[in-house]
Amino acid sequence: MFYREAGQFKTSYKADQALMPILQDRVGLLVILAVAFVVIPVFANDFFLTSIMIPFLVFSLAAIGLNVLTGFCGQLSLGTGAFMGVGAYAAYKLTSIFPDANVILMVLLSGVFSAAIGAVFGLPSLRIKGLYLAVTTLAAQFFLEWCFIRIPWLYNYNASGAIEIPHREAFGVVVSGAEATPIVRYFIVLGITALIAYLMANVLRGRIGRSWMMIRDMDIAAELMGIRPLQTKLMAFAVSSYICGVAGAMMVFFWLNAAEPSSYSISLSFQILFMVILGGLGSLSGAFMGAAFIWILPVFLKFIPGTIGINVAAETVEHITFMVVGALIIFFLIVEPHGFARLWQIAKQKLRVWPFPY
Amino acid sequence: MKSIKQIALGTAVALGVGFSGLATTVAQAEDANYVPLLTYRTGPFAASGIHIANGMHDYLKMLNERDGGIGGVKLELEECETGYNAQKGVECYEATKGKGALVYNPYSTGITLQLIPKAGVDKIPVLSMGYGLSAAADGSVFPWVFNVPDTYWDGASVVIKYIGEQEGGLDNLKGKKIGYIFLDAGYGREPIPLLEQLAEKYGFELLQYPVGVKEMQNQSSQWLNVRRDRPDYMVMWGWGAMNPTAIKEAVKIRFPMDKFIGVWWSAGDDDAAAGGEGAKGYKAMNFSGVGSDFPALDDIKKHVVDAGLSSTDASSIGGTLYNRGVLNSVIIAEGIRTAQELTGKKVITGEDMRMGLEALNLDEARLKELGLAGFAHPMKVTCEDHAGSHPVFIQEWDGKQWRQASGWIEPMTDIVRPLLEAAAAEYAEKNAPWPVRTEPCPN
Numbered sequence: 001m002f003y004r005e006a007g008q009f010k011t012s013y014k015a016d017q018a019l020m021p022i023l024q025d026r027v028g029l030l031v032i033l034a035v036a037f038v039v040i041p042v043f044a045n046d047f048f049l050t051s052i053m054i055p056f057l058v059f060s061l062a063a064i065g066l067n068v069l070t071g072f073c074g075q076l077s078l079g080t081g082a083f084m085g086v087g088a089y090a091a092y093k094l095t096s097i098f099p100d101a102n103v104i105l106m107v108l109l110s111g112v113f114s115a116a117i118g119a120v121f122g123l124p125s126l127r128i129k130g131l132y133l134a135v136t137t138l139a140a141q142f143f144l145e146w147c148f149i150r151i152p153w154l155y156n157y158n159a160s161g162a163i164e165i166p167h168r169e170a171f172g173v174v175v176s177g178a179e180a181t182p183i184v185r186y187f188i189v190l191g192i193t194a195l196i197a198y199l200m201a202n203v204l205r206g207r208i209g210r211s212w213m214m215i216r217d218m219d220i221a222a223e224l225m226g227i228r229p230l231q232t233k234l235m236a237f238a239v240s241s242y243i244c245g246v247a248g249a250m251m252v253f254f255w256l257n258a259a260e261p262s263s264y265s266i267s268l269s270f271q272i273l274f275m276v277i278l279g280g281l282g283s284l285s286g287a288f289m290g291a292a293f294i295w296i297l298p299v300f301l302k303f304i305p306g307t308i309g310i311n312v313a314a315e316t317v318e319h320i321t322f323m324v325v326g327a328l329i330i331f332f333l334i335v336e337p338h339g340f341a342r343l344w345q346i347a348k349q350k351l352r353v354w355p356f357p358y
Numbered sequence: 359m360k361s362i363k364q365i366a367l368g369t370a371v372a373l374g375v376g377f378s379g380l381a382t383t384v385a386q387a388e389d390a391n392y393v394p395l396l397t398y399r400t401g402p403f404a405a406s407g408i409h410i411a412n413g414m415h416d417y418l419k420m421l422n423e424r425d426g427g428i429g430g431v432k433l434e435l436e437e438c439e440t441g442y443n444a445q446k447g448v449e450c451y452e453a454t455k456g457k458g459a460l461v462y463n464p465y466s467t468g469i470t471l472q473l474i475p476k477a478g479v480d481k482i483p484v485l486s487m488g489y490g491l492s493a494a495a496d497g498s499v500f501p502w503v504f505n506v507p508d509t510y511w512d513g514a515s516v517v518i519k520y521i522g523e524q525e526g527g528l529d530n531l532k533g534k535k536i537g538y539i540f541l542d543a544g545y546g547r548e549p550i551p552l553l554e555q556l557a558e559k560y561g562f563e564l565l566q567y568p569v570g571v572k573e574m575q576n577q578s579s580q581w582l583n584v585r586r587d588r589p590d591y592m593v594m595w596g597w598g599a600m601n602p603t604a605i606k607e608a609v610k611i612r613f614p615m616d617k618f619i620g621v622w623w624s625a626g627d628d629d630a631a632a633g634g635e636g637a638k639g640y641k642a643m644n645f646s647g648v649g650s651d652f653p654a655l656d657d658i659k660k661h662v663v664d665a666g667l668s669s670t671d672a673s674s675i676g677g678t679l680y681n682r683g684v685l686n687s688v689i690i691a692e693g694i695r696t697a698q699e700l701t702g703k704k705v706i707t708g709e710d711m712r713m714g715l716e717a718l719n720l721d722e723a724r725l726k727e728l729g730l731a732g733f734a735h736p737m738k739v740t741c742e743d744h745a746g747s748h749p750v751f752i753q754e755w756d757g758k759q760w761r762q763a764s765g766w767i768e769p770m771t772d773i774v775r776p777l778l779e780a781a782a783a784e785y786a787e788k789n790a791p792w793p794v795r796t797e798p799c800p801n
Contacts, residue, residue, distance in 0.1 A: 051449045051453060159548060159551050160547055161543070161547050162471055164471065167789065178476045258472045262543065317439065318399075318400045318439040318441070319400065
């Protein structure tokens with residue numbers, strides 16, 4: 001009943017090939033955008049913006065990046081954290097070399113560096129597949145992390161080895177550093193995430209996205225049909241690393257304000273991978289749902305007992321959070337191995353035939 | 359299977375509904391001073407963090423129980439678990455700063471570095487007692503950050519001075535090899551610039567052995583290198599699971615323990631005890647009291663631990679790290695008291711707290727009044743010097759407990775201070791435009 005497309009006639013090719021051919025989807029997206037751009041900025045407090053929404057959007061973008069590579073092109077990667085780090089360090093170096101340039105531009109540009117490095121580490125994917133490829137991307141993770149620690153030029157010879165984000169202004173407002181207000185940072189992160197998500201939604205349903213999916217589903221068949229594996233796989237690595245790099249740069253510029261190499265460690269790679277797997281491989285909306293589950297749920301569990309007045313020791317809450325999130329991951333993977341995106345699809349189908357299921 | 363899916367969807371909806379409750383902040387009681395405690399009782403650093411957390415919590419709780427708070431106003435304590443993780447630390451900071459937080463004790467150099475630029479903006483001081491950014495001792499550049507009683511650079515200079523004493527004078531250090539094993543994070547790297555400077559000045563060779571956070575419990579390769587290089591002395595900047603592992607490895611390669619000296623954070627009782635009989639003679643710096651023979655600690659035992667108001671194990675009272683936590687809370691409490699005296703207000707704000715900490719003067723008479731005579735060296739903060747470069751002593755593990763092994767040793771202020779000022783100026787320049795100090799000096 002709710003998802004019936006009956007009566008929605010397409011009279012032109014343009015309408016038929018639109019990003020969202022069904023009216024309900026368009027309305028739903030508009031509602032989500034209205035909430036993100038209007039309701040949240042008006043009603044949310046600083047904690048909600050800085051500790052929930054900004055990290056959620058950053059992780060969603062990183063999950064989209066990894067999804068391009070793992071979900072759409074089928075190349076398993078464990079180097080996401082390091083590629084994010086490349087973006088962060090590149091943006092940091094760029095803004096210290098060009099202090100007057102627009103930081104937002106620098107963040108978008110930093111992705112180019114991680115794209116280049118991602119493509120280099122993507123080269124082995126031509127010869128090896130699956131878990132073996134995961135091991136070579138793991139090498140990228142360790143090598144790049146080593147670089148962040150051992151090359152002092154990257155962090156401007158700071159004695160503590162951390163990068164600290166300086167005060168920068170763009171369009172007359174402070175956008176980075178401690179004085180940047182959460183609302184400004186939120187809008188920047190939201191804008192970049194929405195823009196890249198929109199671009200990727202279009203890329204993925206076009207020629208490039210389809211060639212990635214052909215490689216994923218059967219690379220020999222794809223090759224026989226004229227898809228060149230070298231270019232296609234490297235492009236997937238480059239695009240994925242670009243998005244991850246931008247996410248990593250946003251992570252330090254608009255969320256953390258300072259980062260040590262350990263912020264971009266293997267555990268971050270795993271965190272993003274879990275978001276992708278749990279959200280649903282090969283789904284953009286899944287990336288958002290996975291990020292929400294992995295990031296927002298623990299924060300929620302951590303602060304909710306205090307908010308509703310239950311007095312529990314801080315470490316007990318931490319332990320409970322670990323157990324609950326772990327149990328839920330197992331639960332959801334048993335119930336639906338294809339992730340939240342598939343659950344949502346099932347729910348849509350149910351809504352479509354409700355109240356007369358057949 | 360169908361019903362499971364319904365449960366799953368139901369859970370998601372329920373969470374979404376409950377989640378909306380998060381956005382509303384809790385109204386704060388108006389008649390209490392709110393002190394958030396960023397602690398870690400989980401993760402690889404919990405072995406050290408639990409004692410610190412207990413010490414901090416118990417002393418403040420004891421003031422509530424015994425005296426009804428400070429100046430007649432109760433303290434409201436809230437612990438937030440950081441796990442020594444900078445992201446979670448910032449999350450705790452954001453979650454608690456709106457409730458009228460007076461001061462933050464991050465207990466992690468990584469978290470401290472994140473909070474330093476925020477402190478001046480949110481007007482809440484950061485008290486990094488004996489850790490954090492050494493350059494923050496320059497109060498004219500960092501009015502909101504306090505690292506009394508000592509910076510890491512003070513500590514590093516004391517170690518070298520002590521080694522010099524053992525060798526019969528600093529001039530005898532020429533040609534000696536001093537190994538430096540450290541946690542490869544902001545914390546362990548902090549003293550390196552000073553150690554390098556001293557190596558150049560006194561002509562000893564500094565050998566560095568970094569230990570990554572992931573390798574904390576497997577240091578065999580580092581100690582293999584130590585065995586090969588044969589340094590004359592070893593200095594350690596370790597924390598959490600790194601300390602007991604390093605001591606065990608040192609015992610294993612038969613490194614002479616009396617030539618192995620740790621920073622004040624590598625001075626835990628559990629750390630040294632891990633080395634067994636062989637750890638006898640291991641030394642560490644310290645600036646907080648040894649043992650539990652102090653009236654204030656008896657009060658903690660009576661009013662808090664025996665009353666069941668804390669998770670402290672009674673036998674851990676008096677341990678080095680527990681006492682360190684207590685000293686941290688003494689500084690917080692004295693800061694609040696001083697702020698109340700200066701402003702005449704009972705319930706103070708972060709800005710008042712900053713003044714209180716800057717006017718802190720913990721002299722011998724006051725320590726005695728607190729029931730902590732001899733617990734720490736008298737300490738005083740000035741507007742220029744937020745660390746004070748107070749003397750520290752060396753303690754030695756006798757196989758069962760720590761014993762004081764030296765008198766109070768003054769840091770090499772003449773070398774440390776100019777470096778601190780240069781580093782502070784450099785920090786301000788790198789983070790330009792760094793705000794110029796406008797806060798008035800209460801002294």
